[in-house]
Every structure is written in structure tokens, then in C-alpha cells.
Amino acid sequence: MFTLEIDGVAVAMTDADEAEAREIFDSEDFKADLAEFTTDGKPVWNGKSPFTIRPATEDExxxxxxSLEADEDDEDEDGASVVFLVMVDQFDDEFDDEDE
Structure with missing residues (x-):
């Protein structure tokens, strides 16, 4: 299992192997999602800070x-699961406007 850190904060993790984890976390789609997701009213990723991908700790x-026991629908198309370790409180306003 591998964890994605941004600015020293563990943001997400996957049960993929290291190469697959890098592919997932470095993908443009994943980065776009991170820039749109917010936590405590701030973007999860500012679009500039570098990513650190490291082995997950036992606690993680x-x-x-x-998390997987609570929600079994977090698998990507390759079968690897991704779980956010930060509370994502809302999407960018762009998503809210589409629902109206």
C-alpha cells in the first residue's frame, strides 16, 4: 500500500503496487480532482505543491x-482502491452549479 502526501499531509492511499500508485496519483484526472476537492474550505491541492508517494504506515x-469496509465502490478501472485520508467537504462551485 502506498500513501500520497502533499505538504507533509497524508491525503490519499491505494492498495496498488508502487508503479501503479504512481500512475494513479500522477494522472491528470486525479490531479484535477485534488485541485477541485476542498477540505476545511481550502483546496486539497494547490496545483503547485509536489507529491510524495511513500509506503503506507500501519495506522494508515x-x-x-x-474505509473499504464502509464503502466498497472506490475501485478504479484497474481494480486498485483509492481512499482519501482527509475529509473532503465539498467540490468546487462548478459542480454545485451543475446540480441546479
Whole structure:
């Protein structure tokens, strides 16, 4: 399992192997999502800070397992699961406007 850190904060993790984790976290779609998601009213990613991809800690692995038990629909098309470790509180206003 591998964790994505941004500015020293563990943001997301995956059960993919290292190469696949890098492919997922470095994808333009994933980066676009991170720039649109907010936590505490701020973007999860500012579009500039570098990513650190590292092996997950035991505590993170426990959180990952608990999260998958609660929601089994977080698999990407390759079968790897991705779980956010930060609370994503809302999407960018662009998504809110589409719902109206």
C-alpha cells in the first residue's frame, strides 16, 4: 500500500503496487480532482505543491481497511482502491452549479 502526501499531509492511499500508485496519483484526472476537492474550505491541492508517494504506515493501512469496509465502490478501472485520508467537504462551485 502506498500513501500520497502533499505538504507533509497524508491525503490519499491505494492498495496498488508502487508503479501503479504512481500512475494513479500522477494522472491528470486525479490531479484535477485534488485541485477541485476542498477540505476545511481550502483546496486539497494547490496545483503547485509536489507529491510524495511513500509506503503506507500501519495506522494508515488500518484506516484504509476500515474505509473499504464502509464503502466498497472506490475501485478504479484497474481494480486498485483509492481512499482519501482527509475529509473532503465539498467540490468546487462548478459542480454545485451543475446540480441546479
Amino acid at each position: 493501512e488500518d484506516l484504509f481497511d476500515d
